[in-house]
Amino acid sequence: MQITxxxxxxxxxxAPSGRIDTTTVGALEARLVPALAVARPRVxxxxxxxxxxxxxxxxxxxxxxxxxxxxxxxxxxxxMGDAVRQVFQLAGFLPLFTIRDTxxxxxxQIAAT
Amino acid sequence: xxxxxxxxSVPATVxxxxxxxxxxxxxxxxxxVPAGSEWRVLLALDEILSNIVRHTSEEHAIxxxxxxxxxxxxxxxxxxxxxxxxxxxxxxxxxxxxxxxRPGGLGIALVRKLMDETYYERRNNRNHFxxxxxxxxxx
Numbered sequence: 001m002q003i004t005x006x007x008x009x010x011x012x013x014x015a016p017s018g019r020i021d022t023t024t025v026g027a028l029e030a031r032l033v034p035a036l037a038v039a040r041p042r043v044x045x046x047x048x049x050x051x052x053x054x055x056x057x058x059x060x061x062x063x064x065x066x067x068x069x070x071x072x073x074x075x076x077x078x079x080m081g082d083a084v085r086q087v088f089q090l091a092g093f094l095p096l097f098t099i100r101d102t103x104x105x106x107x108x109q110i111a112a113t
Numbered sequence: 114x115x116x117x118x119x120x121x122s123v124p125a126t127v128x129x130x131x132x133x134x135x136x137x138x139x140x141x142x143x144x145x146v147p148a149g150s151e152w153r154v155l156l157a158l159d160e161i162l163s164n165i166v167r168h169t170s171e172e173h174a175i176x177x178x179x180x181x182x183x184x185x186x187x188x189x190x191x192x193x194x195x196x197x198x199x200x201x202x203x204x205x206x207x208x209x210x211x212x213x214x215r216p217g218g219l220g221i222a223l224v225r226k227l228m229d230e231t232y233y234e235r236r237n238n239r240n241h242f243x244x245x246x247x248x249x250x251x252x
Contacts, residue, residue: 023130023159
């Protein structure tokens with residue numbers, strides 16, 4: 001898995017690519033944890049390069065969403081392909097997250113928090 | 114109609130899981146497994162194998178057979194860890210709000226939903242788990 005990071009309008013964008021599973025999730029977690037450790041984290045995870053996500057990845061995102069709660073910051077997800085969206089739907093995760101189709105829309109949403 | 118099988122053995126460790134995933138990707142490419150079936154099998158492999166790895170502290174090997182029979186893809190996973198039928202795991206919490214959501218059991222629930230058939234059997238002191246998947250219109 002490769003991960004790129006960018007700052008856009010004061011929002012930290014993390015874009016993993018490939019598969020998010022037991023063997024790769026540690027790399028995603030290693031980028032997410034410091035991004036969320038600031039006083040008012042504003043983070044977008046862009047899934048447009050992600051082939052699929054297993055429950056190991058879902059667990060890390062659940063922890064991330066909880067960490068953002070009550071900080072005054074925000075976390076949004078974007079760029080979900082059919083496989084990723086299907087896993088979120090089967091796991092009942094769609095209502096837990098702010099989800100936008102595009103990175104720009106997600107950044108706009110989080111920049112406003 | 115294409116029929117092919119491939120067997121391999123990996124250690125019950127996270128690098129072993131990676132080895133199995135890479136091997137199935139290669140198998141899928143060689144036998145033209147449709148992308149919509151491939152990701153579902155790869156995800157299910159990750160869930161079942163990582164579950165075995167989490168529940169073993171000793172050195173164990175996991176034996177696997179990948180198969181393709183027409184458009185049906187199958188994987189049999191055999192391990193000698195303690196008897197454990199993942200299909201008896203309680204259903205996961207998919208409805209609680211964020212603060213109360215517990216992620217336990219999600220992996221096996223995904224396997225059941227993404228595969229078309231799943232079987233478990235304890236035989237000769239080994240766990241045998243079989244899963245099969247067919248192409249789906251939605252993916």
